[in-house]
Amino acid sequence: MSTLDQTTEQILTLAAAHFKVPRAALQPDDDFFRKLGINSLQALDLLTRLEQHFRIELPDYELQGVSDFRTLAERIQSRL
Amino acid sequence: MKSFRGEALSWELSGGVIELVLDRAPCNEIGSVALVELEKFIGALASLQRETHALIISSARSEGFCAGADLRELYRRSNELSAAARIAGVREFLERIHKVMNAIDAAPFVTIAAVLGVPCGGGFELALVCDLIVADKMARFCFPELRLGLIPGFGGIPRLKRDLGNAVVRDLLLTGRSINASKAQAAGLVSQVVAEGDALRAARSTAAQIAKFDRETTLAAKRFIKPIPREELLREIEIFCELFTRPAVNEGLRKFVESTDALPYLP
Numbered sequence: 001m002s003t004l005d006q007t008t009e010q011i012l013t014l015a016a017a018h019f020k021v022p023r024a025a026l027q028p029d030d031d032f033f034r035k036l037g038i039n040s041l042q043a044l045d046l047l048t049r050l051e052q053h054f055r056i057e058l059p060d061y062e063l064q065g066v067s068d069f070r071t072l073a074e075r076i077q078s079r080l
Numbered sequence: 081m082k083s084f085r086g087e088a089l090s091w092e093l094s095g096g097v098i099e100l101v102l103d104r105a106p107c108n109e110i111g112s113v114a115l116v117e118l119e120k121f122i123g124a125l126a127s128l129q130r131e132t133h134a135l136i137i138s139s140a141r142s143e144g145f146c147a148g149a150d151l152r153e154l155y156r157r158s159n160e161l162s163a164a165a166r167i168a169g170v171r172e173f174l175e176r177i178h179k180v181m182n183a184i185d186a187a188p189f190v191t192i193a194a195v196l197g198v199p200c201g202g203g204f205e206l207a208l209v210c211d212l213i214v215a216d217k218m219a220r221f222c223f224p225e226l227r228l229g230l231i232p233g234f235g236g237i238p239r240l241k242r243d244l245g246n247a248v249v250r251d252l253l254l255t256g257r258s259i260n261a262s263k264a265q266a267a268g269l270v271s272q273v274v275a276e277g278d279a280l281r282a283a284r285s286t287a288a289q290i291a292k293f294d295r296e297t298t299l300a301a302k303r304f305i306k307p308i309p310r311e312e313l314l315r316e317i318e319i320f321c322e323l324f325t326r327p328a329v330n331e332g333l334r335k336f337v338e339s340t341d342a343l344p345y346l347p
Contacts, residue, residue: 041143044198048218048260059257 001080007054008073014053015046015069028070050076081124088114091121096133097287103140110202110234111150115176122183133295134287135184135191137210138280144197145219146206149234155333163325170324174233174317177202181235185209185308188299190290194283195219195270198258205234208243211302212271212286215261216279221269222258228332233320238312244268 002010008028016023019036026035033043044060050072051058056079066072083092088104100121102108110118139145158166184191184206193207196216204221207213225232231253240249248267252259264270274282290298323329 041198044220044258045218048220051260052217052262057260057263059255061255061257 002077004070004073004077007077007080008070010053011050011069011073011076014049018046018049026069028073029068031067032069032072033067054080056080082128084117084120084124086113086117086120088117089121091124093128093131096131096291097284098128098132098135100135100137101140102137102146105141107141107143107147107197108139108145108203109147109150109152110177110206111153112173114150115173115180118180119176122180125183125187129188132189133291133298134189135187135210136194136280136283136287137184137191137206138194138283139196142197144203145193145195145199146203147198148201148203148205151228151333152337155330155337158330158333167321167325171317171321174320177234178313178317181205181209182308182310182313185235185239185306186303189295190287190298190302192283192286194279195261196277196279198222201225201232201236202234205232205236205239208236208239208269211306212283213264213269214272214274214279214283214286215264215270216276217261217273218276219261219264219279220258221252221261221264222256223252224256226253226256228336229326229328230323230332231316231320233316235313235316237316238309241312242307242309 012026012028013023015021015032015036016026019038021036032038038046047058047060047063054076056076058075058079062075063072066075084090088108089100089102091098091100104114108114157169161169190212191210192212192214193210194214195207196219198220199207200222201224204223223232223236231237237253240252244267251257261270261273265273272282
């Protein structure tokens with residue numbers, strides 16, 4: 001199973017590629033709404049991509065209040 | 081009328097397939113304009129159905145298939161009316177949209193929803209009346225009505241109960257969460273999950289396959305496997321109207337209308 005750091009890295013890589021942001025510009029503690037410039041609809045799009053990538057199901061209510069990549073990775077990690 | 085172009089949608093019958101395309105900003109919300117045009121479509125079916133073997137409902141908007149009822153219009157109109165007139169207006173709207181949904185549900189040809197984006201509430205209900213749902217792999221389905229202090233009002237609960245198992249129905253309704261296309265397919269809601277941007281092509285391919293079969297046999301099969309849950313649909317309107325009288329609903333709608341978020345009813 002991936003470590004939390006590995007999961008975080010995969011999220012950052014996937015988000016950077018999809019939202020066309022340089023990977024080096026993203027850090028684990030960044031606010032992904034602000035850093036990626038996305039709204040809640042695009043956040044759901046990211047959630048779908050993460051569910052597909054990690055082959056998990058992550059209810060959107062578990063992401064309520066989550067806005068940084070590290071906490072997002074923790075939520076995903078708990079479903080792996 | 082073999083083709084129509086309105087403010088909220090258009091349709092065209094060609095080669096035995098009616099393509100009904102939703103196209104009203106921001107995301108095909110169903111308000112008074114869309115309702116009138118949907119009624120016009122239902123009215124035209126009597127003359128179209130003899131030449132039709134399939135209907136495809138899709139969206140021209142990249143934002144998604146349909147975001148459901150036009151809650152901004154509902155809030156604005158509700159606050160212009162007395163309490164009694166407000167309920168009467170909501171009931172009339174629901175009865176009219178139910179007639180549209182029931183007509184599509186029981187249409188004498190095969191109906192296919194080509195879905196993308198996040199079909200919410202009434203948009204999800206519009207997809208649910210179709211015989212087949214072909215979903216873009218990035219689509220997500222949800223019923224956020226409980227967040228507003230309401231239940232789905234366009235026939236969603238009876239049709240969910242008809243089509244899906246209890247665990248999924250309760251999960252969708254009671255948590256208000258969204259599920260992705262793969263989960264929806266595993267639950268029996270979605271027939272096909274296709275690549276991004278490919279839902280309409282796949283729906284057209286499916287319609288072409290359906291055209292190969294004897295029409296009467298197809299209709300007999302459809303009627304047998306897809307009864308209209310009429311009593312429960314009427315009960316849904318009653319429950320919706322009962323809930324709609326509560327101040328919490330107006331407050332929920334006010335928050336929705338005043339929010340600038342893309343999905344104010346989702347986390």
